[in-house]
Amino acid sequence: MFKTSITTIAFAILSMTAATSKAQSYPTRLLDHESQINDIIKGMTLEEKINMLHGKNMFSSAGIPRLGIADMEYADGPFGIREEMEPHSWNSAHLTTDSATFFPTGSALAATWSTDMAYAYGRGMSREARLRGKDMILGPAINIQRIPTGGRTYEYLSEDPLLSGMLAVAYTRGAQDDGTAVCLKHYALNNQEDYRGFVDVRISDRAMHEIYLRPFEMAVREADAWGLMAAYNKVNGRWCSENMQLQTTILRQQWGFPGMIISDWGGVHSTVDAVTTGMNVEMPGSRYMGKALLDSVKAGKVSEAVINQRVREILRVRLTVKPIDKAVANTKPVGNAEEMATALEIARRSIVLLKNDQLLPIDAKHVKRIAVVGENAITKMALGGVGAGVKTRCEITPLEGLQAALPANIKLTYVPGYKSFDRESRSKRLSPQQPADKKLMAEAVKAAKKVDLVIFFAGDNREVETEGSDRKSITLPSGQDELATALAKANKRMVTVIVSGGPVDVSTVSPASGALLVSWFNGSMGGKAIAEVLTGQISPSGKLPMTWPCRLEDVPAYATGSYPQKLENNNQNDIFVDITRNRSNERRQQLIANYTEEEMVGYRWYDDKPAPVAYPFGFGLSYAQFDYSNLQVTATADGLDVSFVLTNKSSRDAEEVSQVYVSRPESHIARPVKELKGFRRIALKAGQQQKVTIPVRRTDLCHWDAPAQTWMLEPGIIQVKVGGSSDYLPLSKDFDLK
Known part of the structure; x- marks a missing residue:
C-alpha cells in the first residue's frame, strides 16, 4: 500500500542523507572547445548571433558561413531517419537516396528490456543519420506512458522511469559514441496528445522528479546527452519553452546540462522569456527569436551576455559533432544490411507471449493448412498518421515472414477479415471502433473452417495510434472482437497476434485464442521476427514495458x-x-x-488497488521454463549486488529478463508497494544454470526531497524481490540499507 508517515518529520529528515551532487556524473565532451568558442563569439556580429537562434529551413538552423561554422542539420526521428523535405514546406523533396531503416518503435525497444539493444539502436540511428548528413537526431522520445491511449505511446518507452532511463542512457551513448547528437524529447510531461498545445500540467515536485523527469536526468547526467527538445505543453503554469524551473533551475543548474535546447515545431510563445530561461533555437521559423529578439537586445530587454550564452551552448554541440559536407550527404544508400540486422535483433527480443495453451510453436508435423486472417498481416507500419515516419527500403510484413519461414508443404491462405481504419476515415474524424464487415467476416470464417490453425493479426495501425490525438478507447478497431469470436467458433485452434504500439482491450480475443502475442510496430524486419517466434526458430523473450489494463x-x-x-x-x-x-x-x-x-x-497504482489487470508490467512468457533460487543481497560501494541462480529447465535455448523490485514496508515517507530497481536479460542454453548478479544503485534507491531540492537516501529495512515479472517474484530477502 501507499504508506503515510509513521514517525515525526524531524526524525525522518535526520535519518536521511543527500545522495547526489549537482554536477554531471558522466564526463561531457561539450566543454572541450571553450577557448575556441570564446574567440568565435568575439568575432561575431549581433546579427550573426541572433541568426543562430532560430530555424533556417524546416529541419536546420544556421551556422556562421563567414567563420566556417556549418549549419545544424536535424533528423526527425526517433525510430528512423525521416525523408528529406523541401526547405520551407512539409512536402517531400522526392529524392531517391533518402530511404532509411525502420527501427522498431519505442514501446518495442522497451519490450526488449535490453540496454545492449538500446545502444545498438542508437548507434544504428547515428550511422544512418551521418549518411544522410544529419548532426542531431530528434530522439529518443522518453516521456512516461501515463495513459495507454496516448497518441505517442508507441514512440515512448515505458510507464516506469528506471526502465525508460536506462534505455535512454544506452540509446544516447550509442548515438553519440558514433558521432551524432541526440535530442531528448519532449521535455517535459508531454504525456498526452489531446490539447498538448495548451494543456497545463499541475504536479508535485516529488512526482515530477521521481517519475517524469527521471529518464531525462539519467540521460543527461549518465550519458552526456547533448540536446533536448522543449515540449508544447505548460508545466505548473509556464510553457515548457520558457519555463525557468525546467530549463534553468533543474536542467542547467541541478543536472549541469551544458548543451542546447530546441523548441518543438511552433512551440515558442515569447521572445524575452524564452531566451532568458534557456531556449537556444526556435524551430522551424523566426517569429520570436529572429527580428523580435534582435529588437529586444537593442532595446535593452535582453542583454547580449544572454545571447552569447545561448550561442555558446549551440557552438558546444556544433564543434563536438563533425559536420557532413552537403555534397556528400544523401549520396550513399541508407537502410543497409548492418542496420537491418540490428532492427531484426531488436524485433526478435521485443515480441511478448501473453498466453500459450500449447498451440505454439507451430508443429509442422501436424499443421498442414494455416489461415492468416487480418489486414495487419499485410499492412506496413513505417508510415501513417501525423508526424514522423520512415521511407524505408524494406519492410517485411507478417504474411511475407510466414511465407518465407514455413515449410513448402504447409499451405497458407490469407483473407483480410476486416477493413483497417485508414487515413480517409481519420480525416473524416470517424471512430476506429466500427462494426465488423459482414462479407469479410464470412470469408474469414469460411477459411477458418478448412484449416488446422488460424493466425489472426489484430490490433491497431499508424492511423489509429498517431501524433496529434489520443485514442478515445482501447477497444480493438474495425470490429475485430466480433471477428475473433466468430473465428473461434469456426476453429478453436487460433493464435492471435496483436500489432500495436500500446495496450488494447484483450478481454474478448484472449479467451477466444489458444495463444496470444504482442508484436508492436516492429520495424523493417518485424514480419521476419514474428514468423521466427511463431515457428519456434526462437523463443519469445519480450516483457511488457507497461501494464495492460482490463478497463x-x-x-x-x-x-x-x-x-x-x-x-x-x-x-x-x-x-x-x-x-x-x-x-x-x-x-x-x-x-x-x-x-x-x-x-x-x-503498476505502482494497480499494486495498491483492487482492480485486476489483463497483463501486468514486466510480464512475458517463453517456450522455456525458468527457475529462480538462492537469492543473496550484499552491500557494495555503489549500492547493492542482488545475486541468484537462474536455471533453464527446458530443452530449448532461450532468454529471460530477470527483474529486481524493492519494497519499503517500514518507510517514514509515502511510497508505492514496490518499485523496479534493476533488471538484466540473460541467455541460457537448454538445461543451463547460471549465477546472475544485478546491481542496484544507491541513486536508484533514493527519493526526491522537495524542501531540500535533492535526492535523499532513507536508511532502514528494505525487501528485495526477484523474478520474471512484477507479479511473479518468487525470491525475497530483507536487507538493512545503511
Whole structure:
C-alpha cells in the first residue's frame, strides 16, 4: 500500500542523507572547445548571433558561413531517419537516396528490456543519420506512458522511469559514441496528445522528479546527452519553452546540462522569456527569436551576455559533432544490411507471449493448412498518421515472414477479415471502433473452417495510434472482437497476434485464442521476427514495458478524473497539425491537467488497488521454463549486488529478463508497494544454470526531497524481490540499507 508517515518529520529528515551532487556524473565532451568558442563569439556580429537562434529551413538552423561554422542539420526521428523535405514546406523533396531503416518503435525497444539493444539502436540511428548528413537526431522520445491511449505511446518507452532511463542512457551513448547528437524529447510531461498545445500540467515536485523527469536526468547526467527538445505543453503554469524551473533551475543548474535546447515545431510563445530561461533555437521559423529578439537586445530587454550564452551552448554541440559536407550527404544508400540486422535483433527480443495453451510453436508435423486472417498481416507500419515516419527500403510484413519461414508443404491462405481504419476515415474524424464487415467476416470464417490453425493479426495501425490525438478507447478497431469470436467458433485452434504500439482491450480475443502475442510496430524486419517466434526458430523473450489494463476506467489518470480533460467550444486542431497546414498555431485556451495520482503511475497504482489487470508490467512468457533460487543481497560501494541462480529447465535455448523490485514496508515517507530497481536479460542454453548478479544503485534507491531540492537516501529495512515479472517474484530477502 501507499504508506503515510509513521514517525515525526524531524526524525525522518535526520535519518536521511543527500545522495547526489549537482554536477554531471558522466564526463561531457561539450566543454572541450571553450577557448575556441570564446574567440568565435568575439568575432561575431549581433546579427550573426541572433541568426543562430532560430530555424533556417524546416529541419536546420544556421551556422556562421563567414567563420566556417556549418549549419545544424536535424533528423526527425526517433525510430528512423525521416525523408528529406523541401526547405520551407512539409512536402517531400522526392529524392531517391533518402530511404532509411525502420527501427522498431519505442514501446518495442522497451519490450526488449535490453540496454545492449538500446545502444545498438542508437548507434544504428547515428550511422544512418551521418549518411544522410544529419548532426542531431530528434530522439529518443522518453516521456512516461501515463495513459495507454496516448497518441505517442508507441514512440515512448515505458510507464516506469528506471526502465525508460536506462534505455535512454544506452540509446544516447550509442548515438553519440558514433558521432551524432541526440535530442531528448519532449521535455517535459508531454504525456498526452489531446490539447498538448495548451494543456497545463499541475504536479508535485516529488512526482515530477521521481517519475517524469527521471529518464531525462539519467540521460543527461549518465550519458552526456547533448540536446533536448522543449515540449508544447505548460508545466505548473509556464510553457515548457520558457519555463525557468525546467530549463534553468533543474536542467542547467541541478543536472549541469551544458548543451542546447530546441523548441518543438511552433512551440515558442515569447521572445524575452524564452531566451532568458534557456531556449537556444526556435524551430522551424523566426517569429520570436529572429527580428523580435534582435529588437529586444537593442532595446535593452535582453542583454547580449544572454545571447552569447545561448550561442555558446549551440557552438558546444556544433564543434563536438563533425559536420557532413552537403555534397556528400544523401549520396550513399541508407537502410543497409548492418542496420537491418540490428532492427531484426531488436524485433526478435521485443515480441511478448501473453498466453500459450500449447498451440505454439507451430508443429509442422501436424499443421498442414494455416489461415492468416487480418489486414495487419499485410499492412506496413513505417508510415501513417501525423508526424514522423520512415521511407524505408524494406519492410517485411507478417504474411511475407510466414511465407518465407514455413515449410513448402504447409499451405497458407490469407483473407483480410476486416477493413483497417485508414487515413480517409481519420480525416473524416470517424471512430476506429466500427462494426465488423459482414462479407469479410464470412470469408474469414469460411477459411477458418478448412484449416488446422488460424493466425489472426489484430490490433491497431499508424492511423489509429498517431501524433496529434489520443485514442478515445482501447477497444480493438474495425470490429475485430466480433471477428475473433466468430473465428473461434469456426476453429478453436487460433493464435492471435496483436500489432500495436500500446495496450488494447484483450478481454474478448484472449479467451477466444489458444495463444496470444504482442508484436508492436516492429520495424523493417518485424514480419521476419514474428514468423521466427511463431515457428519456434526462437523463443519469445519480450516483457511488457507497461501494464495492460482490463478497463480504461481502471487507469490511474482516468480513475482520478484528471484525464480526459473537458474543453467547451474546442474549434482548434492540434498545434503541429496547424503548422503543417500553414494555419495559425496560437493557443489562447486554458486547460488544467492535475496529476492527482502523483507517483502512482502504472503498476505502482494497480499494486495498491483492487482492480485486476489483463497483463501486468514486466510480464512475458517463453517456450522455456525458468527457475529462480538462492537469492543473496550484499552491500557494495555503489549500492547493492542482488545475486541468484537462474536455471533453464527446458530443452530449448532461450532468454529471460530477470527483474529486481524493492519494497519499503517500514518507510517514514509515502511510497508505492514496490518499485523496479534493476533488471538484466540473460541467455541460457537448454538445461543451463547460471549465477546472475544485478546491481542496484544507491541513486536508484533514493527519493526526491522537495524542501531540500535533492535526492535523499532513507536508511532502514528494505525487501528485495526477484523474478520474471512484477507479479511473479518468487525470491525475497530483507536487507538493512545503511
